[in-house]
Amino acid sequence: MxxxxxxxxxxxxxxxxxxxxxxxxxxxxQQVIPDEAIRLRILANSNSEEDQMVKRRIRDQVNESINEWVADLTSIEASRTVIKNHLDEINKIVETELKGIGSNDSFRVTFGEVAFPTKLYGEFVYPAGDYEAVLIKIGEGLGDNWWCVLFPPLCFLDFSNGDAVQAEEETAxxxxxxxxxxxxxxxxxxxxxxxxxxxxxx
Known part of the structure; x- marks a missing residue:
């Protein structure tokens, strides 16, 4: 050569x-979710098509409202305060949607530490753990869940569509x-x- x-x-x-x-x-x-974030998790009553449809309707309405409330906020402290102050409105949104489709399901809206499963989204593993979130439980809450990130606004990304990851994979x-x-x-x-x-x- x-x-x-x-x-x-x-x-x-x-x-x-x-x-x-x-x-x-x-x-x-490639980590999409920052360390300081507020999530939204919605638990469907069951995996029946009807109950999943109810979950999606509530998801769309709640997302639309919360995105408006936090759109101009730049700190997690301010977002936390705004969301807490609007919990009654979130309750009304869920109640209205259930009544609108003639559902008799009970529901509960809470804000605090919520358990999330391990998920693989893209190339990044989000470990299972308790994360700050708004939790909407419909009926028994035994169906597939849906979740996204309210702050910073990332609800255009459906993290619940990520792959489930076995717990032992978190150590590697x-x-x-x-x-x-x-x-x-x-x-x-x-x-x-x-x-x-x-x-x-x-």
Whole structure:
């Protein structure tokens, strides 16, 4: 290999290494939900088509109202205060929707620490835990749930459509394994270059 070829090889290796590390950094930054957030979780009475339809109707109306209330807010403290002050209105929205479709389901609206399951959304695992949220429980609350983030306003993202993740997977996040794979790949490249240089002088 001539000098020009060697230079091109080294440039290509540098570009490849930079690209791999950039991809790794992008993966690490794919967390959509910030550490300080207020969520909304709606539990359907059951998984029947009728009960899921009720859940979706309530979801649409509650989302529309809360998004208006927090649209111009920039702090979680202000959003928390606004949502607390509008809990009665959220109750009225749910009551109106249930009456409008002739449902006799009971319901309960609360605001506080709410248990969420582990979810994989995109490439990021959101671990199970108790998170600050508005919880709307319809009837027995035994059906599939729906949830989003009220503040910052992220209800255009349906996090409940993420994949369920087994609890044991929480102890093995994706980022470290990706880093090991990248580092190992780079080591192999460096070793190959070293061997090639040694061969030039043997």
């Amino acid at each position: 001539n000098q020009k070829g060697l230079i091109n090889l080294l440039i290509s290796i540098f570009i490849l290494a930079s690209s791999l590390h950039s991809s790794e950094a992008a993966l690490a930054n 996040p994706a980022e470290p394994s990706e880093e090991v794979e990248v580092d190992f790949f780079l080591v192999k490249i460096i070793d190959a270059i070293t061997d090639w240089f040694k061969g030039l002088f043997n």
